[in-house]
Amino acid sequence: MTAQKTPTPQTQGPVPVVSRALGPDLARGVMLLCIALANSHYFLRAPSVLGGYPQGTDGLDAAVTWFIATFVDGRAFPMFGLLFGYGVARIAARQERLGPRAVRRLLWRRSAGLVVVGFLHAVLLYVGDILAAYGVLLFFGAWLVRWPDRRLLITAGVFFALGALPGDGSLSISADPPHVTMLPPDLLTMLTARPAISAYVALLGPLGFAAPFALGLWAGRRRILEQPDRHRTLLRVTAAVGIPAAVLGAQPVALVLAGAVGVPDRPTLELLGPLHDTTGVLGGCGYAALLCLVALRLDAGPSRPLVDAIAATGQRSMTCYLAQSVVWTVAFTPFLLDLSGTLTVASTALLATTTWLATVALAETMRRTGHRGPFEVLLRRVTYRRTAPAPSEAGAPVRPGG
Template sequence: MTSTEQGPTAVTDRALGPDLARGFMLLFIALANSHYFLRGPSVLGGFPQDGSAVDRAVTWLIATFVDGRAFPMFGLLFGYGVAQIVRRQTGTVWATRFLLWRRSAVLVVLGFLHAMLLYVGDILAAYGVLLFLGVWAIRWKDRWLFVVALFVLALTALPGDTSLSISADGPDAAMLPPDLWTQFSQRILVSPVIALLGPIGFLPPFLIGLWAGRRRILERPAEHLRLLRATAVAGVTIAVLGAQPVALTLARVIDRPSRDTFNLIGPLHDASGTIGGLGYAALIVLIATRVRRGRVTEAIAATGQRSLTCYLMQSVVWAIVFTPYLLDLSDTLTVATTALLATATWMLTVVLADRMRRADYRGPFEVLIRRITYRTGVSSRPAVRR
């Protein structure tokens, strides 16, 4: 009996743009995640408010270009990847759904372990829950993908105090546990909440990614240049402008507004960031059409091809550096030095991913998720079609 489940895309068939986008945006993921570990007498939006002028400048840069902007781009690429999987399957709709549910299950389990052992702010389980529910959208008509995406985006833009960008809370015991017992007892309560609520914010870019994947927009940019250019210009512009009320406040350029004002500008920061994620993806794909494949480009693309492994590598660094019963540097590092740590961590993953590429090795977690998804002994070496 011939299987209707087609395996992962061969390396030689992969488009440069999406891999380059994933690889580069892992830098933004590192910058976005690491500053939330910092302590201080006053913390706002994950940034200590007692830093130097350099810290304030770095805070503005991260709040403007990074926070709430990188994760939506990954949501888009996640939906895009699901559309690619669906397109390759030749069996029934139910067979495809079961394949995606297996992928969902491994993301949830891996995300739970990741949250318990390394980083409580894990997004893998949230992606798994999103995929578990999102399989019902793979047969939706295009207009419904947009209608639901816009509806949920509008909901997230409503005034409220749930935005992390305006939170005055510092890292809690789940984030910085003093011992293993506290770590497990606190995180087992927090992790399910993040996994269940996270898909709400990721849903709009995921649905847009499904639509874009059906048309292979990121794989065939030459056929969609006008759309990509418009998305890049509009998305990045909206993201930058929409971030300014929060970014200027966090950088202490303007005085902290009232609570009611905060409840307006926080959701604005998040909603504009979702649109910005689409703009970032379009911009990087456009850049990929212009650059030549050199050592740096190939290394960053290799990081994107191993984004799951590289994302987990980052969490190992955060756990070692910030956990109180390990190095405990959350009171020592500043916003600026933490940004340097995040950049260095990303560069290390780029070097390691490039070494794996040269050794024709997929990456351990990419191998794991493919084996479970496709129920085959997928080789640890990238498939090359000749």
């Protein structure tokens, strides 16, 4: 008799579109608006800059500065980190039958894909790229997916506490003008100066994202954002505590940036900057919780074309994030349109919002035609080593959050 071979477990691919929960996708879609607003103002040139904002403004520009510093800066990227960790936990859970080593290798392939795409993105389009930083974070985070809950929460707490320590590393209090790598005077400078700074950002960035990432891993194990009906109390408390804490914690810096109060001395700023950033972690968690509660109410409601379009944007978050950078490159690069010395805070916020709306329209078009984002397809092929969608995806009707 010939011994039968035990079949090797096959990698389970990404979740079919019709099986995705609305909450996380809606949160990712809204998050991209926040990221556009948070990134774009750092391109502005002015005689005096603080926290990426020209100083001495008033009226509409001052109001927009206060709004973005209060609700967006330092709040969008923690939400990104939380959702990223959440997604990693769900990937690991779906592949659990492969065993720990196979899951780590799968996550490392995803990490490598993020690093390569992120590095090219940083060099060719936007030097403030965060994809490579998340790729580096995932390289180490692949070990965290099997940590017990207690260790994950302690890790999140430690990195949260480290971020609260006084220091001058907060972008919210930086007085530096846009770096030459953000506004390169020529193509040669762009291609030669950006690689080093991109590597620096990719290697140090994970330190600031570690706390929300660990929280996302913990939440992903429990499917908290996908099953908000089972976790209403936790989500309500997170939103009710996190968002007000973020708003209040932002006020010392936001009021200074808007010119409502004078700029304090440097030691005081080095206290206020970390306060702004650490309360932003609470705000990012609060935003995700609130959007998932909103999704719970919308999911059972009537026709929702705008919600579906924003969720489609969240499903294609990598593609839409990279599309934003094409706009920043064309608008602000000195040897292209060179608008960094022309646009104001308010007009730059309008450009960012318009850019986000354009990506929403693009994502909705892809949703209606049954196409995934090209960079999502690329990353999935690298991760799962598949060249075609599963049958359940190829012919399925597309409905975000179904």
